Amino acid sequence: MKRRIDLLGSHYTVTILTRPGETHMTVDTEAPRPVAITKVTDTKHLIHMGENRAQVQMAVKGNMAYIRAFDRTFVLGIVNPVEQAAQETGSSSTTICAPMPGMVVEITAAAGDRVAKGQPLMTIESMKILTVLTAPKNGHIAGILFNPGDAFDKNAVLITLAEKKEM
């Protein structure tokens, strides 16, 4: 099993190899080491790796692992390289996602509109700062998913764009 794991802005390729009786982990080009995980309670886990061990508190949702250890809380992204490759070659539509949580202030385009690259589409407010979202490319607006005054979370899809149809 191979995964790309994102931790504190760096990407690591982690390979887990399981044989009867033992599991080994390889990080990038390091030598494989035996690893094990023991669940103590719903969130508490013991991690063993070679000679080292640590108690961590952990919750997993989707592709994210939230881990508290060493007096800190970490968010790790777990990416399956095969699935990611499939997704990237998939659809031709473009989404405009929220760069941070906030609220919609103004919408300056409507569904069905033809828009040009760089055209302002929506003004959002986050942390009391206004940001204007513009069209990343030429196309037409397939959908605007929020109304003025609506709150949204980080990475929420705000607007979907479809490719401009060829004449």
Add this chain to the structure above:
Amino acid sequence: MSEITKILVANRGEIACRILRTLDCMGIAGAVVYHPVDAATPAVKMAAQAVEIQGRSPVSAYLDMENIITACRKIGADAVHPGFGFLAENAGFAERLAEEGIVFIGPLPDTMALMGNKLTARAFCMENGFPVLPCVSEQKTGKAFTAAAREIGVPLLIKAAAGGGGKGMHIVHDFHDLDTAVPLAKAEALRFFGSNSVYAEKYVASPRHIEVQIMADHHGHVLHMGERDCSIQRRFQKIIEESPAPELAPDLRRQICDTAVEIAKKSGYRNAGTVEFILAPDGQFYFLEMNTRLQVEHPVTEMVTGLDLVELQVRAARNESFSLTQDDIKTNGHAIELRLYAEDPEKEFMPATGQLLAYHLPRGEGIRVENGFAEGMQVSAAFDPMLAKLIVHDTNREKTIDLALQALRDTLVLGVTTNADFLMRILSHPAYGSGRIHTGFIPLYQAELLPPPLTQEQRSLLLAAAALSSREFMDTAFAVPEPHAFFGNWRN
């Protein structure tokens, strides 16, 4: 004595819970209003009655005074506790309630209008001989404003007259920046506070924020409950507050508290309020503003005085005369409040959202928790990103800091980024420990407050935890052991 039998709490979250708790102890029925996004919150569950309100956005539902008045009529509430934020400092709201014959638990509308506006409040203090920082109001325009600003000298702080919470504030170190900072501050002030009135004030570098809790009845008794130091701030907003203020000379403490009482008396103040001061490094203190309401950090005062401020607010509102005297108010030990925010200290404190996959708050002797969330709940961007407040109390400051660190170690929030680890690093910093705190603490020690780099072993253990987090690799220690799934695939 005005009869108060049912109180509507026109608020949400932890403060609604906190007010309801006291009302319950006093045998007064407590009700809340709620927007549908808050339907599953602890406050709605705790309240004897809950009235749904609507609005263009969740925040505007709580800001709509007619919503609150309609809810009062519907359930027969004879008083409103506004909590803090929303309508708490809106003199027009207090007037509207009076017209309806509903008691507003707070000061008189006129006092709120006078003391709630920073410009009129500081003018009032100046007229009455209380210390204020030199300032120029933007009623002077263009050249007159710039000339007056030059007279005061840089650095200057541009502030919104109707502002609060650190929004719309700009520091100007160079007069050339004045022309850009003023319009920017005005635009922000208009957008966030509905008024573009701003002023420029002399900026004191590295000051302490010292504030005094005031409580007054309707019979002329004005008491103070000691001071709080709220110097640990990020983006002009408090994140750690404590009482008593560390390293404050007894004489200076007395002077500051007495000045606060005099200001409140002079303004005909009623109910709970806070007089905020800037304490300069040279020991001079200046009136900053007055908050005409209960404050977020009021629990630290309650912990050291043993008083229930909400109870005193209700008693004042029903026209009781306080039998409590200033000499009766004694402080005991030290208390620290930690504001647990859904935000990322490593990304300029940007608010964080998500689902609370794990949410455990600490318990124990000397630990008080004010909380409005529960595990599984979604933290959205619709409201202020504060999740909970942890208030700790012990016999002295050193022990209280240790208890605060313990409380944070026992706190577990997974699924939403919080400032819990950052708070631990502040509390562990030697300058904090020695009480050398001021409002520039966080920017000054920015580098030292960063988390230490991970060791290679720590990094590998974290990667192992994430890689093995799928159930196939999990060996359950205490539950019935499941057989290892040696060749299991990733399961979503």
